[in-house]
Amino acid sequence: MKKIFQGDWFSQLIDGLLPVFATLLALLVGAVFLLMLRVNPLEAYAALWDGAFGSTNALAETLVKATPLLLVSLGICISFRGDMINIGGEGQMIVGALLATWLGLTFTNLPGWLVIVMAMVAGFIGGAIWGGIPGLLKAYFRVNEILSTVMMNAIAVQLMNFLLRDLLIDPSQAKLASKIPQTARLAEIFRLPRLAPTRLHLGALIAVLLAILVYILLWRTTLGYRIRSVGQNVYAALYAGIKVKRYMVLSLLLSGAFAGLAGAVQVYGVNYRMITDGSASGFTGSAGFNGIVVALFGQLHPLWSIPASILFGALLVGANTMQRAVQVPSALVTAINGLVVVFVVSSEIWRRRRQRHRLAHAKQDETSSPVDTKKVDPIESDS
Amino acid sequence: MDPIIILQAGVASGTVLLFATLGEVLAERSGVLNLGVEGMMLIGAMTGFSVTIATGNPWLGVLAAMLAAGLVSQIHAFITITLQADQVVSGLALTFVGTGISLVLGEGLSKAGTVSLMPNFSIPLLSAIPILGPIFFTNQSVLVYIGYLMVPLAWYYINRTRPGLHLRAVGEYPSAADALGINVFRLRYAYVFVGGMLAGLGGATISLAVAPGWFSELTTGGQGWIAVGLVIFAQWDPIRAAVGSYAFGALRRLILDIQGPLVLFGFKNPFYYNSSLGFFLQMLPYAFTVIVLVIGSREAIRKRLGAPAALGNPYIRGERGK
Numbered sequence: 001m002k003k004i005f006q007g008d009w010f011s012q013l014i015d016g017l018l019p020v021f022a023t024l025l026a027l028l029v030g031a032v033f034l035l036m037l038r039v040n041p042l043e044a045y046a047a048l049w050d051g052a053f054g055s056t057n058a059l060a061e062t063l064v065k066a067t068p069l070l071l072v073s074l075g076i077c078i079s080f081r082g083d084m085i086n087i088g089g090e091g092q093m094i095v096g097a098l099l100a101t102w103l104g105l106t107f108t109n110l111p112g113w114l115v116i117v118m119a120m121v122a123g124f125i126g127g128a129i130w131g132g133i134p135g136l137l138k139a140y141f142r143v144n145e146i147l148s149t150v151m152m153n154a155i156a157v158q159l160m161n162f163l164l165r166d167l168l169i170d171p172s173q174a175k176l177a178s179k180i181p182q183t184a185r186l187a188e189i190f191r192l193p194r195l196a197p198t199r200l201h202l203g204a205l206i207a208v209l210l211a212i213l214v215y216i217l218l219w220r221t222t223l224g225y226r227i228r229s230v231g232q233n234v235y236a237a238l239y240a241g242i243k244v245k246r247y248m249v250l251s252l253l254l255s256g257a258f259a260g261l262a263g264a265v266q267v268y269g270v271n272y273r274m275i276t277d278g279s280a281s282g283f284t285g286s287a288g289f290n291g292i293v294v295a296l297f298g299q300l301h302p303l304w305s306i307p308a309s310i311l312f313g314a315l316l317v318g319a320n321t322m323q324r325a326v327q328v329p330s331a332l333v334t335a336i337n338g339l340v341v342v343f344v345v346s347s348e349i350w351r352r353r354r355q356r357h358r359l360a361h362a363k364q365d366e367t368s369s370p371v372d373t374k375k376v377d378p379i380e381s382d383s
Numbered sequence: 384m385d386p387i388i389i390l391q392a393g394v395a396s397g398t399v400l401l402f403a404t405l406g407e408v409l410a411e412r413s414g415v416l417n418l419g420v421e422g423m424m425l426i427g428a429m430t431g432f433s434v435t436i437a438t439g440n441p442w443l444g445v446l447a448a449m450l451a452a453g454l455v456s457q458i459h460a461f462i463t464i465t466l467q468a469d470q471v472v473s474g475l476a477l478t479f480v481g482t483g484i485s486l487v488l489g490e491g492l493s494k495a496g497t498v499s500l501m502p503n504f505s506i507p508l509l510s511a512i513p514i515l516g517p518i519f520f521t522n523q524s525v526l527v528y529i530g531y532l533m534v535p536l537a538w539y540y541i542n543r544t545r546p547g548l549h550l551r552a553v554g555e556y557p558s559a560a561d562a563l564g565i566n567v568f569r570l571r572y573a574y575v576f577v578g579g580m581l582a583g584l585g586g587a588t589i590s591l592a593v594a595p596g597w598f599s600e601l602t603t604g605g606q607g608w609i610a611v612g613l614v615i616f617a618q619w620d621p622i623r624a625a626v627g628s629y630a631f632g633a634l635r636r637l638i639l640d641i642q643g644p645l646v647l648f649g650f651k652n653p654f655y656y657n658s659s660l661g662f663f664l665q666m667l668p669y670a671f672t673v674i675v676l677v678i679g680s681r682e683a684i685r686k687r688l689g690a691p692a693a694l695g696n697p698y699i700r701g702e703r704g705k
Contacts, residue, residue, distance in 0.1 A: 033487070085471055143676045146418065146471065147612045151669040154605055162662035279601070289479070296472060329490045335483025338422075341476035342458060345468040 011358065015351050019297050022343035023311070030336045037328060044326045051321025052314035060198030064270060066313030068093070068262040068284070070207040072291025073298065073305040074214045075131075075258030080300050081218060082251030083231035088134060088149030089259040089288025090280040091156030092127040096260020097267045097283065098163060099126035101274050104186045104267075105168070112189030119190070119264050120206075127260015128253045130156060135252030139245035145252060153288070157280045164276050182275035192269040201269035207309075210258070214302040227251045259288060285316070286334075293337050297344060312337065389636050390518045397632025398530040399588045403610035404617065404624045405537055406581025412541065412619055413574035414554040414693040417459050418474025420582050421607025422481020423452040427586025428602045429485040435498045435591060445501070445526075445587045452583025453576045455481055460575040464568055467697035478607075482600060492597040501525050501592045524592040526584075530625075537621035550574065554691030557698040567698050582607065605669075612672045619690060627675075631668060638664045 031041035052062050072089045079086040100119040107115055134148035164181040173180050192201040218224035229237040230247045238244050263284070267274060276282055294312050298304030319333035403420050410417050427448035435444030458480065462473040501524050509520040519531070541547040549570060552560035557567045589602055596602075609631065617624035642654045642661045654660050 037487075087475070137673070137677065141677045143673065144615060147608070147615070147676060148673055150605075150608045151612070151673050154669040155666045158662040158666040161665075162659050165662075166657075166659040292475065293479070329487045331483050331486035331490075333483070335480050335487065338476045338479025338481075338483055341472065342462060342480065345472050345476065346462055346466050348468055349466045 011354055014354075018347040018351065019299075019308075019340075019344055022347055023340050025343045026336050026339035029339050030332065033332065033335070034326075034328065039326045039328055044322050044328060047325035048315070048318030048322045050318075052318035056196075057198055058317065060196065060200040061317045062310065062313045063204050064199050064201070064313075065285070065316050066309040067201075067204045067207050067269070068266050068287040069291050069294045069312055070211060070305055070309035071262035071265065072259045072287055073295035073309060074207075074211055074302050075127075075255035076292050076295035077214060077298075077300050077302050077305060078218065078227065078258070079131075079251045079255035080295065081231050082227040082247060083234075084135065084138065084248060084252045084255070085146050086131060086134075086149055086252055086255045086259075087146055087289070087292065088131060088152045088256065089262075089291050090284050090286070091149070091153035091288070092130040092256040092259035093263035093266070093284045093288050094156040094160050094280060095130040095263070096123035096126035096257075097263030097274060098160060098168070099123060099260075100264035101183055101186070101267050102168060104190045105184055108187060112187075115190050116192065116268060119268055120261060123260045123262075123264025124257045125260070127263065128257035130260065131256015132249060132253035135249035135256075138252070139248040149252075153280060157278075160274070160276055160283065161278060164274060168274070170273075180275070181278075183273045186268065186272045190268065191272055192265070199270070203265035203269040206265070208306060210261075211302045211306055214258075218302065223250075259291070262287060262291070290316070290337060293341050296341060387514070387517050389640055390633055391521065391523075392636040393633025394519060394629050395523060395527055395632070396593050396635055397629035398524075398527045399585045399593055399606060400610050400613060400631055401530045401534070401625055401628035402581045402585035402588060403607060404613045404628055405533060405621055406578035406585070407610055407614045408617065408619055408621060408624055409537070409541075409550070409574050409581070410578030411614060411694055412550055412554045412691055413571045414557060414691055414696065414698070415460070415463055415571055415575050415578075416470045416474065416695050417456065417477070417575060417578055418471060418611060419456070419459055419477025419481060419607075420610050421603055421605065422478040422485075423455055423579050423582035424481075424586035424589075424603045424607045424610075425485040425600065426455050426481045427452040427583030428590040429489040429492065429586075429597060430583070431587030432495070432498065432590040432597045433489070433492055436492075436495050439499060441499055441501045441591050444498075444591055445584065448583040448587035449580040450583070452481075452586065453580040455484075456575050456579025456582070457572070460572045463697060464571045464575070467699060470695050470697075486599055489597050489599065493599065495597070497595070498591070500595055524588075526588050526592050534621050534625045541621065551691075554693055557693050558700075561698070561700065571698070582610075585610070609668065609672060612676065615690075616672075616675050634668055634671065638667060 027045065031045070034041040034044050051058055053059055072093070075089070075092075076086060100123040103119050103122045104115055107118070110118075130152055131149070134143070134145045134152060137143035137148050138145040161181065164183060165179065168183045169179070170182050170184040172184070173182060192203055194201050195204065216224075218228065226237070226242050226247050227250065229240065229242055230244050230251070234244055237247075266284070266287075274283060280286075280288070290312055294305055294308045297311070298306075298308035315333050315336065319330035322328060322332075323330040403424055407417065407420055430451040431441075431444040431448035434447040435441045438444070455477065459470075459473050459477045462468045463470045503522050503524050505522050506520040506528070510516040512520070539547075541550060549560065549565050552563070552565060553567050553570045561567050585606075586603065589606075590597055594602075613624060613627045613631065616627050641664060642658070654664060
């Protein structure tokens with residue numbers, strides 16, 4: 001009997017289920033919060049579930065919300081694996097979307113599929129530029145990438161505010177006195193095709209395919225191997241002759257590119273135009289930040305990001321239904337998202353402790369598991 | 384556009400950054416990086432404003448703001464100090480938690496109207512000093528004056544007192560501090576708490592003095608992140624933190640003023656006639672921060688910056704080389 005509980009498969013099952021426990025715990029804390037606001041938590045969570053999965057349309061909305069989260073989180077998987085912390089998803093999404101939108105509004109006489117492909121590439125490039133700059137600053141000037149990516153977010157927001165009121169403003173708005181800051185609508189043929197009689201669009205499929213590609217990139221190619229080596233131990237990577245700086249830049253650049261693509265997909269699949277309320281979250285819906293949460297939740301594994309993004313997409317969509325049903329601000333879900341991360345990182349110590357225990361018994365070699373490799377040897381503590 | 388007025392307002396709005404930055408300096412000196420400053424500031428701004436509405440007493444508001452943000456910071460302390468988890472991830476999560484909670488509890492607060500604010504006054508003799516008097520000592524909030532006092536106090540505490548020595552030891556060489564009988568874990572908890580309280584004070588300074596009111600997450604508008612950046616610029620030194628905070632405050636104020644109808648060197652002001660261009664001005668503080676970080680880090684290669692050696696590392700008793 002004792003043997004079963006010491007078995008490797010059992011430990012791995014527990015490891016895999018930890019995020020689920022963490023979510024349940026966070027929802028439990030959320031329930032306490034709801035009680036304090038004099039709301040029946042069961043009623044609130046029932047509304048949340050119903051809003052996320054209650055009908056075909058609800059499910060489609062959940063997947064629509066999950067799409068940018070998945071794309072951003074794929075980028076986060078790459079950068080965090082390379083030990084580069086990318087908090088600039090918001091800005092990278094915006095720049096990617098701006099570039100893609102400009103393209104769709106400029107090349108109006110090209111065939112639809114061509115413009116869509118070009119726009120996706122443009123989104124990728126826009127995000128890559130916005131992520132690559134902090135990468136360069138980190139690699140060559142030792143500028144802390146956490147701060148520079150955050151600053152790049154703010155700069156992107158102001159760039160969007162300017163462009164949507166000036167160069168890219170909807171011509172019909174320019175004539176009006178109100179001048180709502182938004183671009184013109186994209187032509188119908190430039191829109192990403194829908195997958196069902198819902199708002200679900202091709203972007204969701206693209207995101208899933210890319211998740212598989214990122215998995216292959218990280219674990220089946222030299223490039224991915226080198227990025228992960230730099231992330232695990234810079235000194236070892238240097239000793240092995242890996243050009244560390246180049247891979248630092250590359251991991252942030254790729255990370256930004258996926259966020260930029262998420263921005264482009266958002267414009268071509270959902271909104272068909274860009275509009276701003278002056279803040280980043282007005283356009284991105286905070287997907288640039290929430291994508292980090294998704295990636296961490298999926299233990300920085302691109303394939304686990306798929307269910308994780310659906311879970312968080314459901315939370316976001318359900319939050320709106322909950323708000324309507326029981327009059328609780330949907331920002332509660334922001335707090336719950338944070339708590340989920342808190343519990344996920346806290347649960348790490350139990351996993352580590354069990355792993356140490358297992359190693360001490362030295363029954364068999366550990367298969368390398370994803371998260372514990374991070375931050376073993378941080379070198380940037382002084383930058 | 385009177386430079387004296389700009390600097391005077393700059394000192395006031397810089398006080399917000401000063402409190403948050405000083406708090407983060409103390410926390411990081413003990414070896415704990417806390418990226419949750421933005422979230423803690425929002426908690427402070429929201430709590431300070433709502434308690435002031437409820438009680439009519441802004442002093443109670445400020446006290447509550449500091450306590451609330453301090454308590455929230457203990458989530459981070461528990462995760463990073465006791466559970467030894469990643470400080471970056473936990474700090475980010477704290478931002479989410481703080482933002483979410485303050486938005487939920489602050490719902491409807493924006494329509495609450497005016498409250499009694501922290502008092503403004505001039506200091507009798509000092510305000511008569513030419514130039515410096517009007518900038519620093521005339522019609523400022525009491526919180527601004529508290530900020531002045533706090534800078535030398537913090538410097539003296541860190542560099543010249545016994546508890547300050549312990550603080551530095553815990554951040555530089557925790558295992559040595561531990562061997563000397565200093566409780567590393569308890570001190571780190573304490574300084575994360577102090578850091579949280581000061582971030583909360585910074586938040587309350589916005590909602591009760593500098594830009595009164597509650598405007599959801601626009602209340603802080605990313606100043607918590609700027610404070611985290613200023614700590615690096617300040618090289619973990621309170622005096623440099625003050626210089627950076629006031630300079631930043633003045634820059635923010637200058638950006639507002641430069642969009643007025645003025646004539647620059649005989650040219651009509653382009654920022655006034657095309658208001659869209661103003662968005663480029665609003666990029667400046669952030670671009671400036673990045674540039675400052677580039678300059679600061681180049682210097683760092685020579686001087687090793689003075690970052691606490693154990694910053695970002697959990698202390699695990701009995702592990703070699705920590």
